[in-house]
Amino acid sequence: MKSAEAKARRNKILTQIVLIIMAFIMLVPFAWMILTALKTNQESISVNPFYIFPANGWHWENFATVWKSYNFIILYKNTLLMIFFRVVCACLTATMAGYAFGRLKFPGKKILFTMVLIQMMVPAQIFIIPQYLMVSKMGMLNTTFGLVWPGIVTAFGTYLLKTGYEGLPMDLEEAANIDGCSVPGRFLHIMMPLTKSSMVSLGIFTAVFAFKDLMWPMIVCTNASTTTLSAGLAKMQGQYGSEYPTMMAAATLAVLPMVIIYVIFQKQFVEGIATSGGKL
Amino acid sequence: MKGLRERLGPWLETETEKMRGMTARQRFSYILTYYWLWILGIISVVSISGYMIYRAAFAVKDYWFYGMYVNTMENGGNGSPLWRDFVMYAGYDTSVKKVEMNASAWFDPSVRGGTNNSYYQAFVALVESGDLDVVVMGREGLQGIGSSGRLLDLKDPKCAAIAEKYADRIVTCIPYDTEYSEDPVPVGIDISDSLLVTKYHLYEDDCVLGISAYTQRPESAEVFLDFLFSEPQEAK
Amino acid sequence: MLKNMSPKEKTEAKWGLLFVAPTMIGLIVLNFYPIFNTIYQSFCKTGDFGKGNTFVGLANYSKVLAAPETWQSLWNTIKYALIEVPFGIVIALILAVLLNKKVAGRSVYRTIFFLPMVCAPAAVAMVWKWLYNTQFGLLNNVFHTKVAWISDPNIAWISIGVIGVWSIIGYNMVLFIGGLQEIPGDYYEAASIDGANGFRQFFSITVPLLSPTTFFIVQTRIIGALTVFDLMFMVMDKTNVALKKVQSIVYLFYQYAFTNGNKGYGATLVVVLLVFIMIVTFILQQVEKRVVYHN
Structure with a gap:
């Protein structure tokens, strides 16, 4: 029998091996993206695989070119504003609805929840024209409000939080109920704080989806001063057509803020464990 | 309560x-x-x-005119020389209604991939919502769009004046929907020698104008066409 | 029903409806009005060249249901889901479990696995197109093969499925980690003391307690995989020989509604897909009652 220590060490090494292999597979496309950003246009077009690494020096100036040709500050600002409001709205509406679907009894619950699910079952393209018309008629084109509009409610978030609330122990709530705590009271003070990890997940997903969303900002924002990162960069892809290095540099710059936001929020995840009382 | x-x-x-x-x-x-x-x-x-x-x-919500220029590298959007000259020519008051020009669209109906679908979907949304009036593209591209029934049939009484005035520049396409017509349908007006090419250089030589099938303002298209073929004003 | 409830139940019902009101109103205004519009359109032939909708009854449906390409693309979509859902979930689960413990470099790994999620779909498509390129692609040159990854009708769907799995692992992993954190650590401690090893703990503790989250992920990923479109659109050219065996229903919808301008036919495809997904969801809900562990 192996000693407990040797076994633990063997497990740790195995884990690391698995993780490293998976990480490598995940990273290959990104490595290619960044390396292409550092090549000259000539090198990037020649699909000869031996040109994986830039041959004549690393052309960091591609990044500078991209940075200068677009007012990235405005793009970041617009994108962050949109993401912020979408996350706030989505979390608010989804947590209330998720609690109701997960823990309260009311008439029509099944039908309403089916409606929530149905929203996810249709392709997003059918929503574009009606939503565009609504925003146009409200006079909200080229505004942050218009950008946030489709993201005010989220069916996915509602379902996610419903699952989260259903996973919470019933005793806490029953105790509060017996004590005479009103519904909003026990929601606000007891149940909602316990779903922190679900809300963080929802926040991350909303932020990522809002960030990647290209269709909607493209339709709603025609002024360069109100457009978002994805739409602004897509424009560049149209303009520079086949200049891969600049496009890849732009794509890398676009991914950067999201990674930073994720790293920040991800720490919340870890801290959440410590504060929620002895969970793993 | x-x-x-x-x-x-x-x-x-x-x-x-x-x-x-x-x-x-x-x-x-x-x-x-x-x-x-x-x-x-x-x-x-x-x-x-x-x-x-x-x-x-x-907020200003209505449009005098909404034009889209596809696959162009030049600045043809709001505030560009093209936009300013057109507003002046037409005498539109932009504080009452908007004049919108969109030169940020790159798609080719015959090619797929990349952001192609997003620009194209944006274009379709604008057309079908009735906001877009006019779209300018290369000949083949416009014929492709015309085949999908999104451009106005120039035989329609709504644009009779335009069809008459520019009868010698008509571009046709064959619709996908054979129930509508098996013959070529006139959908485009060739403007390769208009101000768009000669003065504003939005296109090299191949450009055709189409009117959106859902437009509420076919007369603004007529004004735009007149502008394109008017005498170039001296730069102010 | 309202009459039989005690005052306490009535209050609860009132609050319940109040809490779901913002979401439901938002969904109805933003999403249900377009959905009903689409259903109505499936019964019409949308006017070309500026004419309005003309009601044609079930003509679109008979055309759609009779066309072999509809069924082929439905089968393609199912095939894609068969790759993306199980592999995406199992791999993500393993990674989430590994990354939930105190592993060296945990934050780094979590960020790396999260990266595909944030990458613009267009960039992802371009990169994988290059990887799969028959002549110059990385895969063919590293393994010294000449496989036509995305133009061979027999394996193209697998290649696309692989891209799907690659993109979705980070997403599933984040959800799994969230679910794992809800499991109290004491259970694992007690099991260790009782002598249960890693695998035993995983199957007796983790899997049951994680089942609500797992079910949620399975359900949403099935719906998501069945509505896939962007992936195929961007990686495969219109001229690709293998397209017929890979295109999904939503891809078909896009072709008819957007490219060809035949919105009625496209709307019909959407309705057909919707009905199919609802049937699948219904079956899943029945399974849930038996398989998922509830508090």
């Missing part, structure tokens, strides 16, 4: 009772601690509704 009013009275009484013995400062911090959520909620609701009403009432 009645229950609410019944509870409001006693609530107000107990709160004023609690605050009797406090200074103004203590009262303020008391309210802030216990009712911050209500305060935040009310402020949000009021400010958002106010903003929405303001925009709905005062």
Whole structure:
């Protein structure tokens, strides 16, 4: 029998091996993206695989070119504003609805929840024209409000939080109920704080989806001063057509803020464990 | 509702009772601690509704003209020389209605991939919502769009004036929907020698103009065409 | 029903409806009005060249249901889901479990696995197109093969499925980690003391307690995989020989509604897909009652 220590060490090494292999597979496309950003246009077009690494020096100036040709500050600002409001709205509406679907009894619950699910079952393209018309008629084109509009409610978030609330122990709530705590009271003070990890997940997903969303900002924002990162960069892809290095540099710059936001929020995840009382 | 009013009275009484013995400062911090959520909620609701009403009432929402130039590298958007000259020529007052020009669209109906679908979907959304009036593209591209039935059939009485005036420049396409017509349908007007090419250099030589099938303002298309073939004004 | 409830239940019902009101109103205004519009459109032939909708009854449906390409693309979509859902979930689960413990470099790994999620779909498509390129692609040159990854009708769907799995692992992993954190650590401690090893703990503790989250992910990923479109659109050219065996229903919808301007036919495809997904969801809900562990 192996000693407990040797076994633990063997497990740790195995884990690391698995993780490293998976990480490598995940990273290959990104490595290619960044390396292409550092090549000259000539090198990037020649699909000869031996040109994986830039041959004549690393052309960091591609990044500078991209940075200068677009007012990235405005793009970041617009994108962050949109993401912020979408996350706030989505979390608010989804947590209330998720609690109701997960823990309260009311008439029509099944039908309403089916409606929530149905929203996810249709392709997003059918929503574009009606939503565009609504925003146009409200006079909200080229505004942050218009950008946030489709993201005010989220069916996915509602379902996610419903699952989260259903996973919470019933005793806490029953105790509060017996004590005479009103519904909003026990929601606000007891149940909602316990779903922190679900809300963080929802926040991350909303932020990522809002960030990647290209269709909607493209339709709603025609002024360069109100457009978002994805739409602004897509424009560049149209303009520079086949200049891969600049496009890849732009794509890398676009991914950067999201990674930073994720790293920040991800720490919340870890801290959440410590504060929620002895969970793993 | 009645229950609410019944509870409001006693609530107000107990709160004023609690605050009797406090200074103004203590009262303020008391309210802030216990009712911050209500305060935040009310402020949000009021400010958002106010903003929405303001925009709905005062923002410029209608268009004089909405044109889209596809696959061009030049600046043809709002504020560009093309835009300014057109507004001046047509005499439109932009504080009453908007004149919108969109030169950020790159797609080719025969090719797929990349952001192609997004620009194309944006274009389709604009056309089918009735906002877009005019689209300018290369010949083949426009014929492709025309085949999908999104451009106005120039035989339609709505644009009879245009069809007549520019009868020698008509470009046709064959619709996908054979029930509508098996013969070529006139959908485009060739403008390869107009100001768009000669003065503003948005295109090299191949460009055709099509009118959206859902447009509410075919007359603005006519004004635009007249502008394109007018005598170039001296740069001011 | 309202009459039989005690005052306490009535209050709860009132609050329940109040809490779901913002979401439901938002969904109805933003999403249900377009959905009903689409259903109505499926019964019409949308006017070309500026004419309005003309009601044609079930003509679109008979055309759609009779066309072999509809069924082929439905089968393609199912095939894609068969790759993306199980592999995406199992791999993500393993990674989430590994990354939930105190592993060296945990934050770094979590960020790396999260990266595909944030990458613009267009960039992802371009990169994988290059990887799969028959002549110059990385895969063919590293393994010294000449496989036509995305133009061979027999394996193209697998290649696309692989891209799907690659993109979705980070997403599933984040959800799994969230679910794992809800499991109290004491259970694992007690099991260790009782002598249960890693695998035993995983199957007796983790799997049951994680089942609500797992079910949620399975359900949403099935719906998501069945509505896939962007992936195929961007990686495969219109001229690709293997397209017929890979295109999904939503891809078909896009072709008819957007490219060809035949919105009625496209709307019909959407309705057909919707009905199919609802049937699948219904079956899943029945399974849930038996398989998922509830508190």
